[in-house]
Amino acid sequence: MVFDRVVPHSDGAGIIEAVGEGGDPAMIGRRVYLRNGQWRRPDGTAAQYIALDAGCVHDLPDSVAFETGAALGIPALTAAYAVLKDGPVEGETILIQGGGGTVARLAIQIAADCGAQVIATTGDPGAADHITQAGASAVLDYRDPRLPEAVAAASGGRPVTRLIDAEIGTNMAANIDILAEKGIMVGYGSVLKPVAELPFLKMMFKNITLSSILVYLLDADEAAAYAAIVGDMLARGALDVPVGHVLPLADAAQAHELVEGNERSGAVILGID
Numbered sequence: 001m002v003f004d005r006v007v008p009h010s011d012g013a014g015i016i017e018a019v020g021e022g023g024d025p026a027m028i029g030r031r032v033y034l035r036n037g038q039w040r041r042p043d044g045t046a047a048q049y050i051a052l053d054a055g056c057v058h059d060l061p062d063s064v065a066f067e068t069g070a071a072l073g074i075p076a077l078t079a080a081y082a083v084l085k086d087g088p089v090e091g092e093t094i095l096i097q098g099g100g101g102t103v104a105r106l107a108i109q110i111a112a113d114c115g116a117q118v119i120a121t122t123g124d125p126g127a128a129d130h131i132t133q134a135g136a137s138a139v140l141d142y143r144d145p146r147l148p149e150a151v152a153a154a155s156g157g158r159p160v161t162r163l164i165d166a167e168i169g170t171n172m173a174a175n176i177d178i179l180a181e182k183g184i185m186v187g188y189g190s191v192l193k194p195v196a197e198l199p200f201l202k203m204m205f206k207n208i209t210l211s212s213i214l215v216y217l218l219d220a221d222e223a224a225a226y227a228a229i230v231g232d233m234l235a236r237g238a239l240d241v242p243v244g245h246v247l248p249l250a251d252a253a254q255a256h257e258l259v260e261g262n263e264r265s266g267a268v269i270l271g272i273d
Helices: 073-084 102-113 125-134 147-154 168-178 200-204 220-235 249-260
Strands: 012-015 031-034 057-059 093-096 117-122 138-141 160-165 179-187 209-212 243-248 267-271
Touching (some): 057 220, 073 220, 093 102, 102 117, 117 125, 117 147, 125 138, 138 147, 147 168
Parallel strands (some): 093 117, 117 138, 160 179
16 A cells, blocks of 8 residues: 555564553553554554554553564564464474574564474574574575475474465475374565565475465454464563664654664664653
């Protein structure tokens, strides 16, 4: 959608100061993180105040800073959705491609906390420790032409039953080779190759399921269920999202430059006075 004027950004955190007609007054004063701020509308979170549907705000534990909360919304719920949409993962082996990304690193933490064996990939050798700290038992190079064999060795021969990827188009062929029969591939992006080539017969003969997900379209009950998982992990100190920069709202343009130029390590946050 195109608007004449846009207040950008979809994620944020803060304190509820008022509720609209029919809203629950008990929500006033709650610490929350939020999502979908600028979804299909011009008024996002880069502002002192935002009015938002109650289903898009989720409790933020007292132990979690607002700066961390502001980085959670869409990434954390996307990660929980990707990991758990097809049921419990305890005892499963999951491959998460691009493990250094924000969503992927959150997905690693959630999957490991839920009892899965997690293998991750990256193209940045310097990110391996960061990814391992999130809960991956092995970190592999996604560019390895023998990646399926490397995954099999890292898993100890256990079949990879779930696979989560932010670049489905680029990694489709390798993903199909890696997944076990009846495996599930979940894609939450494909920027580098938006039009994916789908080797249907190869997928069919392994009975592989391919799902695309978009967290913006979760209904309130679904979002609340995933937010409860995220909230529990936050309260236990079992989930973190690195924050690289906190800038004042007046420096929003610089924040965009940091993100667009990949000149950052961790989330870029705008602080609101």
